[in-house]
Amino acid sequence: MKNPQLMEELDKSMDDKVEKTKLMEGFLGYIIGSTQEAAVLPPLVAFAVRVQPGIWEFVKVHSEDLSVEEITPSEYLKCKETIFDEKWARDVNSLEVDFGAFDQSTPLITLPSSIGNGMQFISRFMSSRLNEHSESLRPLLDYLLKLNHRGQKLMINETLSTVNKLQTALLLAEVFVGGLPKNTPFQKFEHRFEEWGLVKGWGDTAGTVKDSLNYLSEVLQAPDPVNMEKFFARVPCIFNIVIFSPHGYFGQADVLGLPDTGGQVVYILDQVKAFEEELLQRIKQQGLSFKPRILVVTRLIPEAKGTKCNQELEPILNTNHSHILRVPFMTGSSVLREWVSRFDIYPYLERYAQDAAAKIVDILEGKPDLIIGNYTDGNLVASLVASNLGVTQGTIAHALEKTKYEDSDVKWKELDPKYHFSCQFTADMISMNAADFIITSTYQEIAGSKDKVGQYESHYAFTLPKLCRFATGINVFDPKFNIASPGADQSIYFPFTQKQKRLSSFRPAIEELLYSKTDNDEHMGYLEDRNKPIVFSMARLDTVKNITGLVEWYGKNKKLRQLVNLVVVAGFFDASKSKDREEISEIKKMHSLIDKYQMKGQMRWIAAQTDRARNGELYRCIADTGGAFVQPALYEAFGLTVIEAMNCGLPTFATNQGGPAEIIVDGISGFHINPTKGDEASSKMAEFFETCRDDKSYWNKISTAGLQRIYECYTWKIYATKVLNMGSVYGFWRQLIKDDKNIKHKYLQLFYNVHYRNLVKAVPLAFDEAQQAPQPL
Ligand code: UDP
Numbered sequence: 001m002k003n004p005q006l007m008e009e010l011d012k013s014m015d016d017k018v019e020k021t022k023l024m025e026g027f028l029g030y031i032i033g034s035t036q037e038a039a040v041l042p043p044l045v046a047f048a049v050r051v052q053p054g055i056w057e058f059v060k061v062h063s064e065d066l067s068v069e070e071i072t073p074s075e076y077l078k079c080k081e082t083i084f085d086e087k088w089a090r091d092v093n094s095l096e097v098d099f100g101a102f103d104q105s106t107p108l109i110t111l112p113s114s115i116g117n118g119m120q121f122i123s124r125f126m127s128s129r130l131n132e133h134s135e136s137l138r139p140l141l142d143y144l145l146k147l148n149h150r151g152q153k154l155m156i157n158e159t160l161s162t163v164n165k166l167q168t169a170l171l172l173a174e175v176f177v178g179g180l181p182k183n184t185p186f187q188k189f190e191h192r193f194e195e196w197g198l199v200k201g202w203g204d205t206a207g208t209v210k211d212s213l214n215y216l217s218e219v220l221q222a223p224d225p226v227n228m229e230k231f232f233a234r235v236p237c238i239f240n241i242v243i244f245s246p247h248g249y250f251g252q253a254d255v256l257g258l259p260d261t262g263g264q265v266v267y268i269l270d271q272v273k274a275f276e277e278e279l280l281q282r283i284k285q286q287g288l289s290f291k292p293r294i295l296v297v298t299r300l301i302p303e304a305k306g307t308k309c310n311q312e313l314e315p316i317l318n319t320n321h322s323h324i325l326r327v328p329f330m331t332g333s334s335v336l337r338e339w340v341s342r343f344d345i346y347p348y349l350e351r352y353a354q355d356a357a358a359k360i361v362d363i364l365e366g367k368p369d370l371i372i373g374n375y376t377d378g379n380l381v382a383s384l385v386a387s388n389l390g391v392t393q394g395t396i397a398h399a400l401e402k403t404k405y406e407d408s409d410v411k412w413k414e415l416d417p418k419y420h421f422s423c424q425f426t427a428d429m430i431s432m433n434a435a436d437f438i439i440t441s442t443y444q445e446i447a448g449s450k451d452k453v454g455q456y457e458s459h460y461a462f463t464l465p466k467l468c469r470f471a472t473g474i475n476v477f478d479p480k481f482n483i484a485s486p487g488a489d490q491s492i493y494f495p496f497t498q499k500q501k502r503l504s505s506f507r508p509a510i511e512e513l514l515y516s517k518t519d520n521d522e523h524m525g526y527l528e529d530r531n532k533p534i535v536f537s538m539a540r541l542d543t544v545k546n547i548t549g550l551v552e553w554y555g556k557n558k559k560l561r562q563l564v565n566l567v568v569v570a571g572f573f574d575a576s577k578s579k580d581r582e583e584i585s586e587i588k589k590m591h592s593l594i595d596k597y598q599m600k601g602q603m604r605w606i607a608a609q610t611d612r613a614r615n616g617e618l619y620r621c622i623a624d625t626g627g628a629f630v631q632p633a634l635y636e637a638f639g640l641t642v643i644e645a646m647n648c649g650l651p652t653f654a655t656n657q658g659g660p661a662e663i664i665v666d667g668i669s670g671f672h673i674n675p676t677k678g679d680e681a682s683s684k685m686a687e688f689f690e691t692c693r694d695d696k697s698y699w700n701k702i703s704t705a706g707l708q709r710i711y712e713c714y715t716w717k718i719y720a721t722k723v724l725n726m727g728s729v730y731g732f733w734r735q736l737i738k739d740d741k742n743i744k745h746k747y748l749q750l751f752y753n754v755h756y757r758n759l760v761k762a763v764p765l766a767f768d769e770a771q772q773a774p775q776p777l
């Protein structure tokens, strides 16, 4: 039973309203109100109570005497499993995994409000670790002694073999550079530095060198988190970054809107640009002349549908040192030629990780310094490669599928033929636990909100009956969690009011796209009254994106239909041309809704749009009509379209399920809508447009507040600084806890080998029509 059912039952069982209010105001009411889920096994009921974000209590209540007993997460999960598979639940030898057992010496955050600030917490903890006794500083010295790039020593050389020697050298050097003009180039005093055992990497001028020396001196004297963070932001330890994103069509043009190809691609391309800029700036400031390299490693798809996904190496536009590297999926000795759904990708990943690692080392002429994974497949591959090469690893979920589909864990068996969640959730567990740090876009992604469980939080204790019970999957209080929100490319998504920057060359095409009266491959339906504002939405045609939901809400709401037109950009119109199961069913649903609600004349359906620059102008043209953007998803992990629309000054209504709830402050910088309450959502929109009709300034007020929110919280510059600092801090942290890390690593390897590999064997291989069915690997 989920909380709403529980409340309903409570309602039914208590007629007396006063009694009920009394109960709900008391402690028992608080517990029931905070219960997320209850496993009902008469005469027992087991409750999973979420006291605060991240804090759970599990209790068992006996319905006869109302005795309450605290139980462990494992015991709670067993109660839940009993409903699905009693035999397995009772079997003492059922597979139970407790990753928490390996983190005994890892400090955990304790305050829910600090969740997601892992780096600051780690800096504090590292300071106290380095403060413990006279030998505690040795690991920092060892780390610095090993620092090099492609064999060239950095910061210190081997003559500084003790902490005392290092401290003396720093003291001498600091006094020396203090006497130089601030802008004296490092080359001018490089020889002098070498006499003290100090080499390149401290800075490009006397001024920056002095600051770096000082940060380390302070840390060695009495480690403190502020200087620790400042010092690690200066350490030259990241030059080459590898970013994995195997699934979908990863490209720079003609790919957006294709199946499995959306925000993740946009995010990574923008991220790479921001990383490269930040790396160039840092390397210069460090006084070094190395060139950074960034490789985005994806899948090579020979049948590329007119995209460049069949090209092995492609330079990334607007960068000088970054490339897309495409590595094919192999089946035996042949290359898989066709796109394969992200849900069916698992049999290819192990071999892919090996092939990709070899290519990467070849291209970079060595190991990368940081590996970042994206989504389940990219994170698993990143874990395999990072563990193989011994490199710091970060992961990004973009979306955790478990949260998108209700009860997809306990009902995994039902869903497995279609989604292979057994592989996906197990792979997620492996990479979350293997990662040195986890990058998230919002707090809610980790720990939800007061009333809603976070995506990662839902992986704390969960079970896949008959397969594996995760007594501790991942703990959101683990300091590996960090929030670094993405931005939107502001050269593309800028306010509609910046008239001189507007891309007027796109106008005729956009005019055609929105208003022409004919149907073709790119658009269908038409807008009879072009004086009405436009309600606009754009997304992949996935079930969770709920574009069909929005069409239905609009279709049903007469008032809204009178006030505005509807334009949606999503997928395409011919179901027989899609190979994506969800897309096929959504295409069919879309056609039937348009017929059912007779929407011709009021609604325009436009096929997926791949030109980002034109899309930017499209958002602005919608703003010109006095319209709004609607993001109606049943669940949205972050929601890049939300920040794109807001960047263009378009008032935005977005789902309250997931990231958008945090991006938008309801009623101020936009509006929240509840995707499960369509009538309420469409009324809220109608109300907005009525108010705008009566008060011309209201639309501008919301538009301006949306922009303000973006500039304060969602930019790529803030992101790149944070994430590169994470790479540096966690790179040292993993050395500091290497013994514990090794033990967990061995366990993860075992789990991968004996459990995960077996699950993968059950996933059928996709094979091309032109090819023979390939043999299993
Ligand atoms: N997008 C696009 N054309 C489409 C559909 C989507 O260009 O037909 C872009 C959209 O502008 C955004 C990204 O794809 O940049 C979708 O990201 P979001 O985070 O909204 O959702 P995701 O697809 O990642 O789940």
Ligand code: LCN
Pocket (backbone or CB within 6 Å): 262, 263, 264, 267, 398, 399, 441, 636, 637, 638, 639, 640, 641, 659
């Ligand atoms: C995947 C999603 O589903 C979106 O919510 C995100 O905005 C996108 O990735 C980028 O992180």
